[in-house]
Amino acid sequence: MSTPPPQPGSAPTATLVRNRSKHVRGAVIYGSCLIAVAVVVAVLCVAGAAGVMGERSGLWWLSGLFFSVMLGRPGVNLVRLARRRMRNLVRVDGEGLALHHSSGGAATIAWADLAAVAVQWSPVEGREPSVFSLELCPRDEIVRDTPGLWHLVRDEEPLRPDLRRRRYQISAARGEFMDTLIAAVRQHAPTHLWLGEFERAPGYVSGPDRQDPSRGTAQAKQSR
Numbered sequence: 001m002s003t004p005p006p007q008p009g010s011a012p013t014a015t016l017v018r019n020r021s022k023h024v025r026g027a028v029i030y031g032s033c034l035i036a037v038a039v040v041v042a043v044l045c046v047a048g049a050a051g052v053m054g055e056r057s058g059l060w061w062l063s064g065l066f067f068s069v070m071l072g073r074p075g076v077n078l079v080r081l082a083r084r085r086m087r088n089l090v091r092v093d094g095e096g097l098a099l100h101h102s103s104g105g106a107a108t109i110a111w112a113d114l115a116a117v118a119v120q121w122s123p124v125e126g127r128e129p130s131v132f133s134l135e136l137c138p139r140d141e142i143v144r145d146t147p148g149l150w151h152l153v154r155d156e157e158p159l160r161p162d163l164r165r166r167r168y169q170i171s172a173a174r175g176e177f178m179d180t181l182i183a184a185v186r187q188h189a190p191t192h193l194w195l196g197e198f199e200r201a202p203g204y205v206s207g208p209d210r211q212d213p214s215r216g217t218a219q220a221k222q223s224r
Helices: 022-049 058-087 176-188 213-223
Strands: 015-018 089-092 096-100 106-110 114-122 131-138 153-155 166-173 194-199
Touching (some): 015 176, 022 058, 089 176, 131 176, 166 176
Parallel strands (some): 114 194
Antiparallel strands (some): 089 096, 096 106, 114 131, 153 166
16 A cells, blocks of 8 residues: 655644444344354244253253354444444544543543654565554653553564654554555654655564553452
């Protein structure tokens, strides 16, 4: 993907970006189907146990109910996670990026705190690029436990020798969310921050630099 460098200056209004990509919508549909099948199986088992659908052993119906629970639980979790991601919001303006989470929290990455901004992507065997990541390289060392931002921290080789290893990375499959987010960043970010676009090998996207600090605190309290 080749696009011109961002223009100087920033737009007077912010750009709001929501994660409503086809992958997230597909997760909602798939999870809803699992729930629907689980409900149908559960209703049939209850009806069978009551003798409406002929005589079978109670173990047979109990096995069916167990199957419905095992089928419905991942469906509920999938829908819940997808809806949570759909409620997440990224606000991009002349000051920086503000990440508003479904839990009600928010965290900000200011342009003034960054040394560089870049985009990385990986191809899939001759087809269009499938994975994009927005790389936000800080001026100073990142505080990994910053609420709302810890999950974006990556410890990798710097994009330029004078940059730090740890940086923020927002990644997703190519689609409306990433296209809109990248376009908004290039519209609002100062021109001197733009490094360009870089192709990476498939699978370059990694996980957070560490585990959720809030979980670690909770586990520490439980161990006392």
